[in-house]
């Protein structure tokens with residue numbers, strides 16, 4: 285093959301033009317580049333909301349590529365077969381991709397690399413999804429970190445490669461290979477009628493991500509430290525879903541916030557620390573992948589959490605009808621927007637695992653199904669942090685009280701009014717949107733009365749603490 289043979293750019297969670305080293309390197313070679321997304325078993329296995337969100341991301345990214353006279357080629361099946369077939373059809377001699385770090389992707393990618401090499405096709409993976417490769421950050425003893433604060437201390441002064449510019453040009457092949465049609469993949473099918481509601485609340489694509497981040501730096505970062513915990517304020521960056529699809533890269537966020545920090549911005553350090561929580565989650569998932577599936581601390585295996593999803597109080601939690609307003613508001617926000625404020629995530633997770641004594645895995649799976657920003661590492665770490673079973677977790681006996689949390693973080697009840705319509709003369713549009721988003725089979729309507737608590741806060745707390753004390757023996 286000549287050096288002008290095409291490069292297949294295998295896209296996964298890197299749907300962007302800026303800060304994309306695999307794309308930048310492929311373009312810098314001067315060779316034709318064929319961007320391809322493969323719908324494989326991992327794509328098919330995604331939860332309803334993240335799959336819908338990925339589908340929308342692919343649609344918007346394909347338009348970005350078209351504006352550069354390029355295309356997004358879509359194929360289905362096992363990636364090694366799809367890539368080999370494409371290489372044969374196009375004469376491509378190399379495949380480039382951005383590394384992923386969850387165990388299933390690592391196993392897939394290792395197999396693909398070996399198969400491509402056997403077939404005489406070059407395979408190169410690139411950094412770009414994280415600020416630091418998980419194996420590059422080590423304790424003095426050469427091991428991984430298990431506690432966040434020393435991890436932050438270890439990384440805050442490190443060099444992070446600057447984001448590379450978007451390529452000016454993406455050279456096209458002489459002939460484009462056939463592509464499947466995104467519409468035929470029906471990525472939003474499992475969302476049913478909820479997709480129309482999500483559509484009204486979710487921004488998609490690199491242009492939207494970069495615009496939002498710029499506005500965040502200019503208008504919101506300064507007050508981030510003070511406002512990030514107030515669920516009614518638009519006080520956070522809203523970058524998580526863009527990061528999950530790779531429509532913005534973490535280096536872009538890091539350097540943007542770092543610049544602001546050096547200029548004396550009051551919120552910048554706090555923001556960088558939050559970004560590093562994401563890194564820490566991936567560091568843990570890489571070094572201790574069992575965090576994604578079971579108690580990080582084995583001693584929690586004996587804890588009497590219920591794993592029965594059919595209990596009425598678990599259904600009430602899922603539906604946002606526990607009778608505890610802040611918990612219900614968060615669970616309804618999730619149905620309507622596919623996301624939930626971080627503080628409220630902690631509160632609903634604490635209520636499920638402590639007041640309702642339910643295994644964190646049930647909540648983890650519910651989030652996996654409903655979050656448009658679903659990220660396996662941050663989700664698992666978040667749940668295990670709240671439940672007490674994770675590394676560096678909140679102690680189990682520290683039980684969030686949703687009432688005092690509401691008084692502190694939503695004193696004017698703006699967040700509650702946004703999401704809970706019952707008892708309001710004129711419910712907000714968002715509170716009513718919940719009834720459009722939820723499955724019809726739940727049989728709920730705006731005329732229903734607001735429920736009594738399924739478990740009172742003092743009873744739930746006492747029961748959780750008693751179970752904890754018993755376990756401690």
Ligand SMILES: Cc1cc2nc3c(=O)[nH]c(=O)nc-3n(C[C@H](O)[C@H](O)[C@H](O)COP(=O)(O)OP(=O)(O)OC[C@H]3O[C@@H](n4cnc5c(N)ncnc54)[C@H](O)[C@@H]3O)c2cc1C
Nearest residue numbers: 520521522523524558559561562626658659662663666667
């Ligand atoms: C039970 C639970 C489950 C969670 N599941 C997810 C998930 O599936 N996907 C996800 O992206 N985040 C998850 N988080 C973390 C956090 O809630 C979201 O990252 C945050 O709400 C996203 O909003 P933002 O982008 O406006 O955040 P900002 O406050 O603007 O923070 C900037 C970025 O920092 C990172 N970040 C902030 N807080 C955390 C955190 N606690 N852990 C890890 N990274 C963080 C995110 O990448 C975020 O986009 C979870 C937290 C909990 C308690």
